[in-house]
Amino acid sequence: MSSDSEDVVVVGAGNAALCAALAAHDSGARVIALECAPRAERGGNSAFTAGAMRVVYNGVDDLVALMPDLTETEINNTDFGTYTTEQFFDDMARVTEYRADPDLVDLLVNRSFDTLQWMRSHGVRFMPIYGRQAFKVDGKFTFWGGLTIETVGGGPGLIESLSDECQRLGIDIAYETRAHSLILEDGRVVGVRARHKGETMEYRAQAVILASGGFEANTEWRTRYLGPGWDMAKVRGSRFNTGDGIKMALEIGASPVGHWSGAHAVQWDMNAPEFGDLAVGDNFQKHSYPWGILINNYGRRFLDEGADFRNYTYAKYGYEMLKQPGLGAWQIFDAKVGHLLRDEYKIRQVTKVKADSLEELAGQMEGMDVNSFVKTIAEYNAAIDQMTPFNPNVKDGRRTNGLAVDKTNWANTIDEPPFEGYQVTCGITFTFGGLRITTESEVLDTDGIRIPGLFACGELVGGLFYFNYPGGTGLTSGSVFGKIAGTSAARYIEA
Numbered sequence: 001m002s003s004d005s006e007d008v009v010v011v012g013a014g015n016a017a018l019c020a021a022l023a024a025h026d027s028g029a030r031v032i033a034l035e036c037a038p039r040a041e042r043g044g045n046s047a048f049t050a051g052a053m054r055v056v057y058n059g060v061d062d063l064v065a066l067m068p069d070l071t072e073t074e075i076n077n078t079d080f081g082t083y084t085t086e087q088f089f090d091d092m093a094r095v096t097e098y099r100a101d102p103d104l105v106d107l108l109v110n111r112s113f114d115t116l117q118w119m120r121s122h123g124v125r126f127m128p129i130y131g132r133q134a135f136k137v138d139g140k141f142t143f144w145g146g147l148t149i150e151t152v153g154g155g156p157g158l159i160e161s162l163s164d165e166c167q168r169l170g171i172d173i174a175y176e177t178r179a180h181s182l183i184l185e186d187g188r189v190v191g192v193r194a195r196h197k198g199e200t201m202e203y204r205a206q207a208v209i210l211a212s213g214g215f216e217a218n219t220e221w222r223t224r225y226l227g228p229g230w231d232m233a234k235v236r237g238s239r240f241n242t243g244d245g246i247k248m249a250l251e252i253g254a255s256p257v258g259h260w261s262g263a264h265a266v267q268w269d270m271n272a273p274e275f276g277d278l279a280v281g282d283n284f285q286k287h288s289y290p291w292g293i294l295i296n297n298y299g300r301r302f303l304d305e306g307a308d309f310r311n312y313t314y315a316k317y318g319y320e321m322l323k324q325p326g327l328g329a330w331q332i333f334d335a336k337v338g339h340l341l342r343d344e345y346k347i348r349q350v351t352k353v354k355a356d357s358l359e360e361l362a363g364q365m366e367g368m369d370v371n372s373f374v375k376t377i378a379e380y381n382a383a384i385d386q387m388t389p390f391n392p393n394v395k396d397g398r399r400t401n402g403l404a405v406d407k408t409n410w411a412n413t414i415d416e417p418p419f420e421g422y423q424v425t426c427g428i429t430f431t432f433g434g435l436r437i438t439t440e441s442e443v444l445d446t447d448g449i450r451i452p453g454l455f456a457c458g459e460l461v462g463g464l465f466y467f468n469y470p471g472g473t474g475l476t477s478g479s480v481f482g483k484i485a486g487t488s489a490a491r492y493i494e495a
């Protein structure tokens, strides 16, 4: 069956896709989005997020432009600091070990602020992330780690705003419609073949924008590209991101690029379900580890929990879980830091033990070497530089010395009961490898030539993230490149 021809078909209806659809519509194109999920599970990974978005701002005036609802009291009681172009560049370069494509990073950084303003014009609202990214210092909230704003209503709020806007503007979203191949005629992409309730449909268009996410929900591809063990990871978000967009493009000769054996993966509750649960959102994550320590079932520490702010370590520490016996570890805290634990530690579906002695605590952990556990904590306590004060707002340098694995910031003794342990495994967020695009979001083939009519944005673009990732960049990248892809596709069909 063939549908009416559109100007632009967008594959997916997450953040990147909806931004692409709106941008193409802004430029005068008739647009349809195909989404394989049913409406009740719409929004892809974007719907699972807290809506945190990394954006350049040079002071509070920029934040007021994005959040005109900020009150005088909020402004007076908060030290927002700045997050300059240089800081964003440095963060991208540093955490990706200087591999990130500089041209793509240039766009990501320099277009971040304007793109968020444009999203506001399409009904998206922002607010400060007081809960997760700021601590009170001398009565004033102080932000740290370059991540300051989130969308109102988190990921679900973001998707609702963008989807409502599409509906208002007459952009159709066809749910339960899984695109499976591109239609190629005379070397140009002229549409998409898709399945809807068992029926094959052809959606013809002058341009196609792929925005259907990575391959994190595809067990076979995870094992094939990320490597052995990754089949055992839990998927933090959507069960629908199985790499279809990437596969469709590779089938017609698109060039793969980026860190194909790399992925964003975090510490995630050991007993979380196979895929994300929208009712729990991102609350299976356990991201307060910088205030405690991690111990595996051999009773040993194995990484520097305080290497950097959470925003710069959390995305690479998921993989460390897969390397541990039993594919996980325990996060250990004592009463001193209990007040610093994020809300996600208080959910009903948490794998937790609590006790008044360390022996008793370890005894409740199945498979744990209790003697080694207790010895490790004694050695850790003894190695802390007690002269340096603890300060969670800065990299405080309060560290251990002389351990096989030192903790280099925020090292506190673990000696004040009650003690708590939270069991974590690897939760994969998204994959890093993807399609090679130009700065206009055009997909390139393996000869480095643009594939006429084919554009891409969001998670399925390769070349931006390697090894690691600065928190809050996925949504910003989806929005920036979504807007570019939509604008470019509309320009292409006019030419």
Ligand SMILES: Cc1cc2nc3c(=O)[nH]c(=O)nc-3n(C[C@H](O)[C@H](O)[C@H](O)COP(=O)(O)OP(=O)(O)OC[C@H]3O[C@@H](n4cnc5c(N)ncnc54)[C@H](O)[C@@H]3O)c2cc1C
Residues within 6 Å of the ligand: 011, 012, 013, 014, 015, 016, 017, 034, 035, 036, 037, 042, 043, 044, 045, 046, 047, 048, 049, 050, 051, 052, 053, 054, 177, 178, 179, 180, 211, 212, 213, 214, 236, 237, 238, 240, 241, 242, 243, 244, 245, 276, 281, 282, 429, 430, 457, 458, 459, 460, 471, 472, 473, 474, 475, 476, 478
């Ligand atoms: C639990 C969790 C928390 C996160 N928190 C944050 C955060 O706070 N800030 C941040 O920046 N990033 C966060 N991320 C990462 C972020 O979700 C992604 O980087 C971003 O949402 C990717 O957007 P996207 O539009 O490319 O993909 P998605 O939002 O996943 O959208 C892809 C869409 O394509 C659809 N699709 C797939 N295959 C097909 C097909 N064949 N045909 C039709 N449709 C198809 C999917 O169903 C999906 O709706 C988080 C991720 C998770 C899982």
